[in-house]
Amino acid sequence: MKFIDEFRDVELAKNVIGRIKQISTRPTRLMEFCGGHTVSIMRSGLRQLLPPTVEMLSGPGCPVCVTANADIDKAIALAGLPDVIITTFGDMMKVPGSYSSLQRARAEEADVRIVYSTQDALQIARDNPTKSVIFIGIGFETTAPTIAASILEAESKGIKNYYVLCLSKLCPPIMKALLDLGELKLDGIVCPGHVSVIIGSRPYQFIPRDYGVACVISGFEPLDILLSVEMLVAQIETGKPKVEIAYRRGVNPQGNKTALVLMDTIFEIGSADWRGMGVVPASGLKIRKKFERFDAEKAFSITTEPVREAKGCICGDILRGVKIPLDCKLFRKACTPEHPVGPCMVSSEGSCAAYYQYGSEE
């Protein structure tokens, strides 16, 4: 496919790997923020091809994985209400909350439907006017504009039975929270490509300025990631960290203005509950008061039991980059994609699922 196959060329990859080996002289610790990057790296075996000086850690950029148990419990409680249809991206189905999962709720007669798009959720609302249709709105800045668009469309077309459980999260604030924790001593960050399509490169400027950490926005094909690593290593070797865009065919510095305006129309910034990080101020999106009739948390009254975490699961540590799946006693034993204990094994771009599917037994 155009814009994909060219960026998987093996000969060009050899060029870039050779170049990285040539310029990398000191131990360099990079984090690929995005779960999509982790999957691409694992699938193509890039970690093994990089010189021993370059270490790559996986970050928290998997929306399903960072959704806190408290929020999953809310979604399950909403599913238990009468005359409610829950619509959700497929990855959320199997994620265990404190006591159950949406999949189990469905087995227990709740109406839970997998959708590909908020457009599909809107259609289900149109087709079921006597039901309340709630979309489980997880995701980062990539997905938030599509949720905003669905709310605006519901308003303009008078679709009164559509609601969103708004769990949208923001990437630059969680990067700041990670850097403030100081657990990792990062030299550079491979910044998320499709988040940056929306927000552009400017929201990352504080990272090199205040933390001295290099930033390169990367696409998702192996060559995109190798080029980003090369650019990061070059910045780090010259001691001049900055924000650069390697994914220029997709990202411009200003981002997508139409999407940003739409997000600002519907959402305001609020705190968000992150697995592994807890509640982080100003790291999420909330539905503005003007549109609160679409807000499932305001429209429905639910109660949830006290939050419980799965015993032995280290998803939180993995999401902060301080541990890897192989450090987990449950990995490949009690926790598998068929019987996941934590969300990092459920999501197709979770670190544990990526290690399970593509990792060696190292």
Place this chain on the structure above:
Amino acid sequence: MCLAVPVKVVSIDGKEAEVEIGGVKRRVSIVLTPEAKVGDYVLLHTGYAINVINEAEAQETLKILEEMASLE
């Protein structure tokens, strides 16, 4: 989850476009990319085009990657 794939715009009808993905056609929303034109490639994320791919920049990136061989 932030997965987005390049697809070609075949036709446009108001705020929707028909796009081609590996020979299969489907309708997507272009409310986030009102500038999209027939023949453009857009990045498709959960049923929405989230930007128009910059073809010149794609060529430029490939050129940079090719030139790295001669830097050694």
